[in-house]
Amino acid sequence: MSEVLFYHMTQTRLEQTLPGLLERSLERGWRVVVQTTSNERRDALDAHLWTYRDESFLPHAAQGGSDAPDQQPIWITCEDDNPNGAHVRFLVDGAVHDDLASYTRAIYMFDGHDEQAVQGARARWKAEKEAGHDITYWQQDDEGRWQKKA
Template sequence: MSEVLFYQLSKFPLERALPTLLEKCLERDWVVTVQFATEERCDAIDAYLWTYSEDGFLPHGTKKEGHPEYQPIYLTTESDNPNEAIVRFLVDRAPLPDPAQYQRVVYMFDGNDQDALQEARKRWVEVKDTGHDLTYWAQTDSGGWDRKA
């Protein structure tokens, strides 16, 4: 059984929230794939992860660099799993894979966008019926996360 986590962005944008969650994954030696809905967003986050912190960066790659099997974090718009990730992040309404393919699936959505919020609710119901462990997290004012369900 997989864990499926829904993270509602409401206080801070993806650019602030995603690196912190990815850092936690790397601390646990988890291999990660992050799937985006568009190439433009994938490219923007790719560039951002190299410079988001003055004292470091997140090691990652995309299809452009090749060798996905060596990437601890792989950014993509496709549904494949070329780095054999055990954790899959879905952002910007990227399609939800079969959670059984991963130990953990993290679905991040913009809670200030009514369409994204409605879609997240629909996906919650779909996953709830599959028997996977399901949790919902909301951002705190400090940028952390509170478990709500």
């Protein structure tokens, strides 16, 4: 079974949080898929990862682009695909993937100020627990640091 983490963002937004988590994933030698829910959001995240910080570079490509996905350590998609052979899957903006067993780790990231996102995360928690995955829940404290809650 996979390790499934739920990241409850209360102090920062996805655009502030995701790049650092992707950097840490690459430092560990992991290939990553980031799944979102729309082409527009996929393209916005793709653009953001090129510009989020001047001194940093996250090698990536997005579905619909001209780059070969199997050459990219980070693949951004709004589909269930995994063309870069990723072992880690980030699910953002309410994205779901029904078969996480092939991944070492899956991370659901959700906005704690969006009640629909919170309810969706609760439903996914229940589904992933029933699927037998090892689940942990992390929430930001008042300073934006991650605290393990469950």
